[in-house]
Amino acid sequence: MKKVNVVFYCPSCGFRSRGSEYYWRCPKCGSPLEVEYASEWKPSGVGLKRYASSLPLTPPKSLGEGSTPLIELDYRGVTVKFKLEYLNPTGSFKDRGSSLAIGLAYLLGYRRVVEDTSGNTGISVTAYASLYNMESIIVMPQYAPKGKKALVKALGGKIIETPTRGDAAVKVLELARDNANYYVAHTYSPLYVEATKTIAYEAWEQGFNGDIVIAPVGSGGLFLGLHKGFKDLLKWGLRNRRHVMIAVEGSSTIRLYPRLYGGKPNITGESKLADGIMVPKPPRLNEIVEALKETRGKVVVVSDKEIVEALKELYMYGLIVEPTSATVLAALKKLIESGNIARGNEVLAPLTGSGLKMIDLIEKIL
Amino acid sequence: MKKVNVVFYCPSCGFRSRGSEYYWRCPKCGSPLEVEYASEWKPSGVGLKRYASSLPLTPPKSLGEGSTPLIELDYRGVTVKFKLEYLNPTGSFKDRGSSLAIGLAYLLGYRRVVEDTSGNTGISVTAYASLYNMESIIVMPQYAPKGKKALVKALGGKIIETPTRGDAAVKVLELARDNANYYVAHTYSPLYVEATKTIAYEAWEQGFNGDIVIAPVGSGGLFLGLHKGFKDLLKWGLRNRRHVMIAVEGSSTIRLYPRLYGGKPNITGESKLADGIMVPKPPRLNEIVEALKETRGKVVVVSDKEIVEALKELYMYGLIVEPTSATVLAALKKLIESGNIARGNEVLAPLTGSGLKMIDLIEKIL
Numbered sequence: 120m121k122k123v124n125v126v127f128y129c130p131s132c133g134f135r136s137r138g139s140e141y142y143w144r145c146p147k148c149g150s151p152l153e154v155e156y157a158s159e160w161k162p163s164g165v166g167l168k169r170y171a172s173s174l175p176l177t178p179p180k181s182l183g184e185g186s187t188p189l190i191e192l193d194y195r196g197v198t199v200k201f202k203l204e205y206l207n208p209t210g211s212f213k214d215r216g217s218s219l220a221i222g223l224a225y226l227l228g229y230r231r232v233v234e235d236t237s238g239n240t241g242i243s244v245t246a247y248a249s250l251y252n253m254e255s256i257i258v259m260p261q262y263a264p265k266g267k268k269a270l271v272k273a274l275g276g277k278i279i280e281t282p283t284r285g286d287a288a289v290k291v292l293e294l295a296r297d298n299a300n301y302y303v304a305h306t307y308s309p310l311y312v313e314a315t316k317t318i319a320y321e322a323w324e325q326g327f328n329g330d331i332v333i334a335p336v337g338s339g340g341l342f343l344g345l346h347k348g349f350k351d352l353l354k355w356g357l358r359n360r361r362h363v364m365i366a367v368e369g370s371s372t373i374r375l376y377p378r379l380y381g382g383k384p385n386i387t388g389e390s391k392l393a394d395g396i397m398v399p400k401p402p403r404l405n406e407i408v409e410a411l412k413e414t415r416g417k418v419v420v421v422s423d424k425e426i427v428e429a430l431k432e433l434y435m436y437g438l439i440v441e442p443t444s445a446t447v448l449a450a451l452k453k454l455i456e457s458g459n460i461a462r463g464n465e466v467l468a469p470l471t472g473s474g475l476k477m478i479d480l481i482e483k484i485l
Numbered sequence: 486m487k488k489v490n491v492v493f494y495c496p497s498c499g500f501r502s503r504g505s506e507y508y509w510r511c512p513k514c515g516s517p518l519e520v521e522y523a524s525e526w527k528p529s530g531v532g533l534k535r536y537a538s539s540l541p542l543t544p545p546k547s548l549g550e551g552s553t554p555l556i557e558l559d560y561r562g563v564t565v566k567f568k569l570e571y572l573n574p575t576g577s578f579k580d581r582g583s584s585l586a587i588g589l590a591y592l593l594g595y596r597r598v599v600e601d602t603s604g605n606t607g608i609s610v611t612a613y614a615s616l617y618n619m620e621s622i623i624v625m626p627q628y629a630p631k632g633k634k635a636l637v638k639a640l641g642g643k644i645i646e647t648p649t650r651g652d653a654a655v656k657v658l659e660l661a662r663d664n665a666n667y668y669v670a671h672t673y674s675p676l677y678v679e680a681t682k683t684i685a686y687e688a689w690e691q692g693f694n695g696d697i698v699i700a701p702v703g704s705g706g707l708f709l710g711l712h713k714g715f716k717d718l719l720k721w722g723l724r725n726r727r728h729v730m731i732a733v734e735g736s737s738t739i740r741l742y743p744r745l746y747g748g749k750p751n752i753t754g755e756s757k758l759a760d761g762i763m764v765p766k767p768p769r770l771n772e773i774v775e776a777l778k779e780t781r782g783k784v785v786v787v788s789d790k791e792i793v794e795a796l797k798e799l800y801m802y803g804l805i806v807e808p809t810s811a812t813v814l815a816a817l818k819k820l821i822e823s824g825n826i827a828r829g830n831e832v833l834a835p836l837t838g839s840g841l842k843m844i845d846l847i848e849k850i851l
Contacts (some may be wrong), residue, residue, distance in 0.1 A: 165691075166554060182803050183569050188532060188549025203549050206572050209805060211843055246803035269848035273800045273840075276763050325531075434639045437548050437612035439575060474639075474843035475576055482635035 123226040125175050127152040143304035151402045154309045162356045170317045178222025180250050182208035196462030200327045202469040209246045210473030211239035215309030220249035224301040234303040235291035236265035245276035258287040269299030306338035307402050315341050319348025329465025333365040335446045337396035339407045343377040346410040364416040369393040369452040375418045378408045381446035419450035441472040489592040491541050493518040511669035517768045520675045536683045544588025546616050548574035550581050555691040562828030566693045575612045576839030577605035582677030587613035590667040600669040601657035603629035611642035624653040638733040672704035673768050681707050685714025695831025699731040701812045703762035705773045712776040730782035733816040735759040741784045744774045754788035761809030785816035801840045807838040
């Protein structure tokens with residue numbers, strides 16, 4: 120067992136872990152856990168480890184996660200700063216979280232990680248597990264994209280196929296009961312939230328000093344991480360502006376809109392293209408709603424038609440992203456049209472995943 | 486016409502261009518041109534523009550090229566530093582050169598760029614052309630990979646298909662004769678060499694201080710750029726070691742081996758997987774041979790069997806690269822086995838292109 124001391128605690132029931140234990144959720148009440156650590160602003164070096172002083176652990180290895188480019192675009196008079204998270208090592212922002220989560224698994228002496236996902240997280244988890252020479256088992260529905268399955272296998276992961284996504288969630292719990300398996304559980308994991316706060320730190324260091332932050336919400340790890348990061352910058356006196364969080368959800372998976380506004384959004388059509396944000400019951404939903412209220416934020420709901428339009432525009436700027444990433448531009452357009460974002464505003468919009476993984480789909484829809 | 490003053494000159498016949506003219510090769514003798522400019526070490530900021538003081542021009546826009554991660558691996562006692570060039574905006578190191586080349590086209594007032602390629606350069610050129618709202622025409626053989634064609638189209642490029650690669654080269658010359666078209670000609674272009682020298686600068690700033698640099702050689706832009714970059718660092722007194730250039734070529738396209746050693750290499754089997762380095766007649770071949778002699782370098786020839794083995798190993802480290810990128814590890818293995826690289830040596834190996842573009846192929850061969 121390597122030396123590591125990461126304490127998890129439960130804000131709901133008060134549970135606290137011993138430093139060498141791992142729980143993917145609260146063993147007493149089932150709530151998502153938080154992680155306890157001292158945090159200060161002492162940036163040094165590049166990549167995720169630049170912010171080691173404000174992260175719960177320093178992973179011993181790296182695939183080059185973090186330090187992604189921030190590029191600026193004038194969009195109808197609005198300054199949009201796109202954070203190119205799709206240029207992370209496995210093509211998505213998940214690599215920041217996987218770096219911490221799998222790093223912890225390694226430090227705690229685990230030899231095998233398990234996860235249920237049909238998307239970018241599976242690829243990311245497998246890559247980091249292989250980096251540490253650990254086994255990985257990814258449980259996914261048999262109808263998951265062929266390309267993503269191929270990539271998990273090429274990276275050395277084992278795939279267990281289940282009939283549905285729901286069955287995958289059941290199967291992985293069975294695996295999680297084996298103490299030899301480290302269940303990543305990225306929708307619960309506080310490490311994925313802690314890791315994505317570094318996107319806010321980086322964006323600020325790269326010159327973003329606006330108010331508005333637009334993020335797609337699947338499990339909410341990205342959204343909550345950005346929120347946390349900007350709160351830190353304010354707390355540390357580095358930034359003196361309050362930020363406003365804009366959550367984007369797809370018309371097929373509406374969870375936030377009714378919580379914030381009551382009732383249903385006025386939108387027709389599905390949002391099947393935004394597969395990255397189709398998480399029906401995110402464990403951290405209450406936290407997301409709180410962040411929206413705390414920052415006087417908004418929820419924008421987008422559909423496939425709007426996603427395709429935005430995706431086309433992004434490719435015409437040379438940005439090779441997946442459809443889920445285009446939701447932020449689709450939302451921005453709606454906010455400009457409704458007068459909620461005006462000329463002169465500065466907006467931060469992370470682009471979450473690479474389009475290179477799904478050229479077949481891109482070819483069909485563009 | 487924007488203000489720009491980039492002077493091209495021909496080391497063979499002495500031709501010099503006026504600063505607002507563009508030639509893809511010497512209009513007098515047909516040789517590859519060089520570009521004239523003052524160069525000094527004044528790094529500032531991130532990305533390619535960090536090295537603006539030693540580049541012939543500063544492109545007005547960016548897709549986030551440069552500042553790629555350097556990750557370290559202990560490989561049989563040898564310290565390998567992989568430069569993750571596949572994490573550039575369109576998934577290959579070509580983005581550095583395209584940034585300069587298309588930036589120049591824009592500054593010179595061109596509205597359309599043309600290029601012949603069946604590979605990463607086409608995607609890269611199209612992305613940068615679209616960034617500047619310029620047209621792009623990519624001429625490629627009809628048997629070019631479907632995914633790469635789809636990507637060029639999605640990025641807004643027009644494709645002209647020809648029966649063979651040779652026909653593409655003829656067709657593009659026809660287009661190049663139209664003065665409204667900017668012919669990128671990356672195998673000739675000095676801008677692609679100038680841009681890739683920044684990989685050496687970055688690697689050194691990121692902590693590489695070994696002697697050995699291994700690079701795959703297609704047209705030689707990457708190889709010559711690295712060589713130039715390390716010469717600069719020595720000239721400026723930043724590094725005090727001489728470097729050794731190792732060129733990797735595929736068994737199906739041998740050009741350097743006979744020039745350096747006479748005769749043929751002792752290798753069986755093809756190297757069709759390394760499509761990125763199948764350039765039968767690189768215009769800068771003499772320069773490459775000179776760089777090898779000057780640095781007392783070596784040529785290593787690899788075949789598909791060795792490429793597949795190396796590719797498997799790279800994926801098992803979590804590195805999602807294309808087969809051409811694996812040639813550097815295949816070469817490294819041979820050099821270790823032959824005793825040419827020993828334990829304790831420090832090696833720089835750029836990984837050139839993303840495997841995400843060709844998941845179908847990866848699935849088949851791994």
